[in-house]
Amino acid sequence: MVERQKIRTQVGIVGAGPAGLMLSHLLARSGIDSVVIEKRTRTQIEETIRAGILEAGSVRLLVDSGVSRRVLDEGDEHEGVELRFSGEGHRIDFQDLVGESVWLYPQTEVFIDLADARERDDGDVRFSVTDTSVTDVLGSPRIQFTDTEGMAHEIECDFVVGADGSRSICRQLIPAGERTDNFREYPFAWFGILTEAPPSAPELIYAHSDRGFALISQRTETVQRMYFQCDPTEDASAWSEARIWEELQARVAGNGFSLKEGPIFDQMVLPFRSYVCEPMRYGNLFLAGDAAHTVPPTGAKGLNLALNDMRVLHLALAEFYATGSQRELDAYSERALNRVWKSQNFSYWMTTLLHTMPAASDFDNRRQLAELNSIVTSRAGSTYLAEAYTGWPQN
Numbered sequence: 001m002v003e004r005q006k007i008r009t010q011v012g013i014v015g016a017g018p019a020g021l022m023l024s025h026l027l028a029r030s031g032i033d034s035v036v037i038e039k040r041t042r043t044q045i046e047e048t049i050r051a052g053i054l055e056a057g058s059v060r061l062l063v064d065s066g067v068s069r070r071v072l073d074e075g076d077e078h079e080g081v082e083l084r085f086s087g088e089g090h091r092i093d094f095q096d097l098v099g100e101s102v103w104l105y106p107q108t109e110v111f112i113d114l115a116d117a118r119e120r121d122d123g124d125v126r127f128s129v130t131d132t133s134v135t136d137v138l139g140s141p142r143i144q145f146t147d148t149e150g151m152a153h154e155i156e157c158d159f160v161v162g163a164d165g166s167r168s169i170c171r172q173l174i175p176a177g178e179r180t181d182n183f184r185e186y187p188f189a190w191f192g193i194l195t196e197a198p199p200s201a202p203e204l205i206y207a208h209s210d211r212g213f214a215l216i217s218q219r220t221e222t223v224q225r226m227y228f229q230c231d232p233t234e235d236a237s238a239w240s241e242a243r244i245w246e247e248l249q250a251r252v253a254g255n256g257f258s259l260k261e262g263p264i265f266d267q268m269v270l271p272f273r274s275y276v277c278e279p280m281r282y283g284n285l286f287l288a289g290d291a292a293h294t295v296p297p298t299g300a301k302g303l304n305l306a307l308n309d310m311r312v313l314h315l316a317l318a319e320f321y322a323t324g325s326q327r328e329l330d331a332y333s334e335r336a337l338n339r340v341w342k343s344q345n346f347s348y349w350m351t352t353l354l355h356t357m358p359a360a361s362d363f364d365n366r367r368q369l370a371e372l373n374s375i376v377t378s379r380a381g382s383t384y385l386a387e388a389y390t391g392w393p394q395n
């Protein structure tokens with residue numbers, strides 16, 4: 001038996017991505033103690049490339065809870081997006097339709113702000129741990145891990161939160177018979193690039209073409225992020241820069257529009273699937289973020305859902321520690337899942353609206369164009385997209 005150094009805390013959090021750090025930060029503001037452990041280094045997380053769009057409610061959470069002013073100073077407010085198909089662009093004006101915006105502020109910046117905030121407030125966050133295991137989630141949970149010096153520890157806590165990403169070890173603690181794994185696979189993936197070039201348009205462009213979907217996003221004045229639909233088995237390294245640009249240009253072509261090209265310094269194929277674990281609670285274990293659900297990237301909902309899970313879970317834990325009542329904790333899974341399934345549906349809908357199905361018939365293609373047309377020519381249709389994209393009101 002290893003002699004383990006004991007650590008006592010109220011909430012043990014597995015995973016120091018944006019979800020785990022957000023919860024730890026919110027709990028600290030309510031006077032609740034937590035310890036966060038993470039197997040990756042801080043640098044590894046900072047270097048992971050993820051999506052870049054924050055809903056208005058996510059921005060408010062970051063600003064109002066004292067995590068980030070930078071999102072307002074350095075993030076880019078986008079008051080709409082463009083849908084492009086049949087060679088023409090159509091603007092969906094979020095401000096006009098629902099009075100909200102989204103912010104272009106990459107996930108890695110959100111992570112940096114959260115990690116800095118936890119450091120500033122003396123939060124207990126331990127990166128680079130190994131041999132993590134979690135036990136006793138139906139009683140008094142314990143988290144075992146080894147630190148960077150090889151010292152073995154055991155955290156004793158009231159609750160464990162699994163914020164450990166799509167390959168969650170915490171999720172596995174819910175026995176198969178107590179858990180439903182809702183999966184959906186898609187017959188394509190995204191080819192993602194980073195390029196050193198100026199922006200090609202002021203806002204994001206979601207493009208449908210008979211060669212498939214493309215998304216023109218941004219990072220800074222000099223770096224742009226772009227994607228195009230590809231086969232899931234595609235080998236990213238086999239594509240030359242010239243071939244990538246030819247494919248992207250073809251998918252957004254029309255009306256004299258073309259992309260500003262530059263050197264491509266990152267290219268990779270991103271997996272694409274939908275997943276929801278139900279319920280998101282088992283005893284004193286709560287799952288949140290990618291550990292509980294994955295959405296296709298088309299609606300940019302992943303990070304926003306993770307932040308919402310933590311907003312809801314924080315309120316439930318705060319009520320428990322203030323009053324001893326389990327009522328809000330009991331409601332957590334259903335409350336979080338309500339938004340998860342709405343986002344799952346929206347991401348699925350945006351995906352099927354814009355992507356080309358490998359076996360699509362002429363009927364399928366004409367129907368799809370009619371659907372796009374219905375959205376851009378109808379205030380009601382555009383409003384559905386605008387409301388979901390900027391984020392439904394938080395309950």
Ligand code: PHB
Nearest residue numbers: 051052217297298299300
């Ligand atoms: C991104 O900028 O990486 C991004 C933006 C919107 C999406 C997905 C990814 O829907």
